[in-house]
Amino acid sequence: MNPNYKYRENMSREEEEVLEEFLAGKERWNAYVKKNNDMDVDFSNVDFSEHRKIGEIFNFSGYQFPKKGIVDFSRSYFGDGG
Numbered sequence: 623m624n625p626n627y628k629y630r631e632n633m634s635r636e637e638e639e640v641l642e643e644f645l646a647g648k649e650r651w652n653a654y655v656k657k658n659n660d661m662d663v664d665f666s667n668v669d670f671s672e673h674r675k676i677g678e679i680f681n682f683s684g685y686q687f688p689k690k691g692i693v694d695f696s697r698s699y700f701g702d703g704g
Contacts, residue, residue: 637664645673652686660690671701
């Protein structure tokens with residue numbers, strides 16, 4: 623674990639809920655966003671490599687994000703691609 627990244631154990635309950643919805647897949651995430659179109663999504667410093675299998679990529683195709691909220695993926699880590 624890199625101390626510079628956010629993990630479940632140091633996320634707020636709200637941040638963890640948003641991450642769970644995102645990781646549940648495109649359909650569930652898009653339904654969640656439709657109901658919460660003004661929410662902020664703070665994925666800054668999240669280590670997404672902890673949530674994917676080796677060799678798996680994150681495909682954002684078809685994912686929708688809130689139009690009225692702030693969406694932040696700054697300093698997120700998706701792994702080395704291997």
